[in-house]
Amino acid sequence: xxxxxxxxxxxxxxxxxxxxxxxxxxxxxxxxxxxxxxxxxxxxxxxxxxxxxxxxxxxxxxxxxxxxxxxxxxxxxxxxxxxxxxxxxxxxxxxxxxxxxxxxxxxxxx
Numbered sequence: 299x300x301x302x303x304x305x306x307x308x309x310x311x312x313x314x315x316x317x318x319x320x321x322x323x324x325x326x327x328x329x330x331x332x333x334x335x336x337x338x339x340x341x342x343x344x345x346x347x348x349x350x351x352x353x354x355x356x357x358x359x360x361x362x363x364x365x366x367x368x369x370x371x372x373x374x375x376x377x378x379x380x381x382x383x384x385x386x387x388x389x390x391x392x393x394x395x396x397x398x399x400x401x402x403x404x405x406x407x408x
Contacts, residue, residue: 299335304405312382369395369402
């Protein structure tokens with residue numbers, strides 16, 4: 299499976315920017331999971347996949363500093379585009395984060 303990071307029209311890559319400010323341990327845990335997803339697809343260990351709405355999905359990742367979620371969309375050819383990431387603090391995904399992910403998904407799919 300190929301993993302791509304969504305890049306805005308201005309050239310910003312929000313998921314990578316989010317990951318860069320995390321602790322070294324959390325960043326390492328997340329990148330280890332993403333590497334496993336690249337190698338094993340949806341059979342990867344250390345994470346869970348959940349459909350949020352329509353084509354919008356999320357990867358649930360546990361790291362030493364807590365839980366993280368990365369919204370993504372699956373494309374043809376086994377490609378996944380990471381859209382938005384946040385640290386899990388409440389039971390439900392914050393509506394603000396879901397809205398941002400949906401907007402970025404529209405950009406990717408158009």
